[in-house]
Amino acid sequence: MINAGLKELSAALATKRISSVELTGLFLDRIGKLNGELNAFITVDPDKSLSLAADADARIARGDRAPLTGIPVAHKDIFCTKGWLTTCGSRMLANFTSPYSAHVIERFGAAGAVILGKTNMDEFAMGSSTETSFYGPVRNPWDRAFVPGGSSGGSACAVAARLAPAATATDTGGSIRQPAALTGITGLKPTYGVVSRHGMVAFASSLDQGGPMGRSAEDAAMLLNVMAGFDERDSTSLEREAEDYTRDLDRPWEGAGAGKPLQGLRIGIPKEHFGEGLSSDVAQAIDAALAQFEKIGAKRVQISLPNSGLSVPAYYVIAPAEASSNLSRFDGVRYGYRAPEYGDLLDMYCKTRSQGFGAEVKRRILIGTYVLSHGYYDAYYLKAQRIRRLIAQDFVAAFKRCDVVMGPTSPTVAFRIGAMASDPVQMYLNDIYTIPANLAGLPAMSIPCGFGDNELPVGLHIVGNYFSEARMLALAHQYQRATDWHMRVPAGA
Amino acid sequence: MSLSLEEVKRIAHLARIEISEAEALQTQGQLNDIFRLIESMRAVDTEGIAPMSHAQDLMLRLREDAVTESDQHRLFQSVAPQVEGGLYLVPKVIE
Numbered sequence: 043m044i045n046a047g048l049k050e051l052s053a054a055l056a057t058k059r060i061s062s063v064e065l066t067g068l069f070l071d072r073i074g075k076l077n078g079e080l081n082a083f084i085t086v087d088p089d090k091s092l093s094l095a096a097d098a099d100a101r102i103a104r105g106d107r108a109p110l111t112g113i114p115v116a117h118k119d120i121f122c123t124k125g126w127l128t129t130c131g132s133r134m135l136a137n138f139t140s141p142y143s144a145h146v147i148e149r150f151g152a153a154g155a156v157i158l159g160k161t162n163m164d165e166f167a168m169g170s171s172t173e174t175s176f177y178g179p180v181r182n183p184w185d186r187a188f189v190p191g192g193s194s195g196g197s198a199c200a201v202a203a204r205l206a207p208a209a210t211a212t213d214t215g216g217s218i219r220q221p222a223a224l225t226g227i228t229g230l231k232p233t234y235g236v237v238s239r240h241g242m243v244a245f246a247s248s249l250d251q252g253g254p255m256g257r258s259a260e261d262a263a264m265l266l267n268v269m270a271g272f273d274e275r276d277s278t279s280l281e282r283e284a285e286d287y288t289r290d291l292d293r294p295w296e297g298a299g300a301g302k303p304l305q306g307l308r309i310g311i312p313k314e315h316f317g318e319g320l321s322s323d324v325a326q327a328i329d330a331a332l333a334q335f336e337k338i339g340a341k342r343v344q345i346s347l348p349n350s351g352l353s354v355p356a357y358y359v360i361a362p363a364e365a366s367s368n369l370s371r372f373d374g375v376r377y378g379y380r381a382p383e384y385g386d387l388l389d390m391y392c393k394t395r396s397q398g399f400g401a402e403v404k405r406r407i408l409i410g411t412y413v414l415s416h417g418y419y420d421a422y423y424l425k426a427q428r429i430r431r432l433i434a435q436d437f438v439a440a441f442k443r444c445d446v447v448m449g450p451t452s453p454t455v456a457f458r459i460g461a462m463a464s465d466p467v468q469m470y471l472n473d474i475y476t477i478p479a480n481l482a483g484l485p486a487m488s489i490p491c492g493f494g495d496n497e498l499p500v501g502l503h504i505v506g507n508y509f510s511e512a513r514m515l516a517l518a519h520q521y522q523r524a525t526d527w528h529m530r531v532p533a534g535a
Numbered sequence: 536m537s538l539s540l541e542e543v544k545r546i547a548h549l550a551r552i553e554i555s556e557a558e559a560l561q562t563q564g565q566l567n568d569i570f571r572l573i574e575s576m577r578a579v580d581t582e583g584i585a586p587m588s589h590a591q592d593l594m595l596r597l598r599e600d601a602v603t604e605s606d607q608h609r610l611f612q613s614v615a616p617q618v619e620g621g622l623y624l625v626p627k628v629i630e
Binding site for chain 1: 571581587590610
């Protein structure tokens with residue numbers, strides 16, 4: 043049961059082969075046994091979860107079920123969850139029990155899904171290893187000496203180690219896709235604006251986007267059906283007709299037959315993502331994955347994203363600038379941490395923020411404060427926004443020649459805990475392939491496609507055009523029908 | 536460019552973050568590494584390119600001018616560090 047997909051779990055609940063209370067209990071037991079070592083969850087509350095499961099069972103008994111009714115889902119601790127501790131991985135919010143729920147949490151609630159717990163993450167989602175969490179690092183279930191990636195490392199670990207059937211996460215520069223790659227699961231960052239940001243603790247508002255993490259593309263599609271939807275409380279939420287993201291899963295590409303379901307699909311291969319910096323074990327696994335796509339009918343098209351190399355520099359202006367503004371709300375007055383001792387009001391602010399934020403968050407606030415300060419705004423912030431447009435235009439040109447862009451999600455497999463802790467710049471370069479999609483606002487996903495050094499998973503990165511999630515999930519599903527990388531489970535999990 | 540120690544302290548003050556001498560020194564080195572990375576933007580000609588502030592070119596929505604929220608101040612203030620009589624308490628600001 044712990045290795046079953048959501049469709050199978052949903053069917054088992056519908057036919058009452060298992061109850062939600064039993065299923066939730068099964069995963070709570072696994073969390074109880076393994077979380078001490080893996081540190082994937084910050085908060086677990088069995089009584090609350092089992093009570094939600096009992097509600098779901100009553101709903102199923104009434105014949106009033108939706109596809110995810112009764113399925114336990116782990117939520118990244120960035121989503122405000124009414125009555126639950128919502129820490130965002132920070133001391134600043136270590137005492138914050140949210141008085142309201144994020145739109146995403148409301149939607150899972152309406153679907154009858156069970157809250158399984160809140161997952162560990164880099165502090166305020168700033169990191170690529172989940173080592174900046176106030177609650178300590180998350181371990182990679184494939185080898186516990188290694189990081190699971192970040193910032194959504196807790197959600198990724200929970201799904202990979204089968205502590206949860208599925209999880210929510212967020213992605214500002216790669217925080218869904220990079221940990222999905224490093225733990226061998228499927229993660230999708232939707233088109234900016236598809237999932238509401240209401241109640242999602244803000245990092246960089248023009249880049250932040252919530253999305254699903256699951257074992258497979260099919261699971262991700264079922265999760266996105268719940269997560270996506272217009273919300274008037276988020277000013278950037280898009281008013282679009284509801285979509286069924288599972289609709290194309292078993293439909294071959296236009297004009298293709300069942301034998302070669304992706305016949306006609308043009309995969310763009312950006313030369314900039316296969317150059318210096320890409321480790322050879324990852325390059326090998328990616329090449330094998332692309333060859334597999336060719337076997338089922340796709341063809342490769344060489345493309346160029348000439349401004350790709352500028353995405354990390356532009357991101358490290360734009361994201362910290364927005365973060366320094368967003369995080370100014372943490373002042374020790376309305377919620378969260380307040381320093382125990384202080385003099386005047388200014389001293390209270392300075393001590394509260396100095397003690398409440400960790401080192402990486404402070405660094406980014408300082409970068410952001412500097413680039414927005416008097417005399418530097420044009421040279422840094424506006425310059426970065428102009429480069430952002432160049433990067434978005436690269437994709438517009440690319441999508442005239444191909445249907446999707448593919449490459450590695452991350453330049454290497456997972457690295458050892460502590461290996462990059464003292465070198466922020468090296469850590470930032472982990473997201474070199476994922477950041478462009480955030481800057482352009484495009485949907486992008488990572489699917490498992492093999493193993494590299496130290497028997498650690500490799501992720502294939504897929505970027506699609508705006509609103510093409512259903513087609514991306516479908517082609518990932520076709521790949522997963524032909525391969526079994528997504529079925530691999532870490533030993534001891 | 537390179538940030539001086541004084542500039543690091545000034546930015547920390549602007550950001551309302553208390554910083555010790557030792558922290559400022561360590562931060563100075565790290566920030567300068569990060570700014571070296573950022574500096575590569577300078578070489579790019581962006582003449583005539585409009586800044587892109589957002590992924591979608593959206594107009595902000597307007598809504599009906601109607602009451603949509605009920606008074607929940609008790610609930611929302613229940614998570615505040617210090618509250619009295621419906622007011623947030625902070626150190627004395629006006630003598």
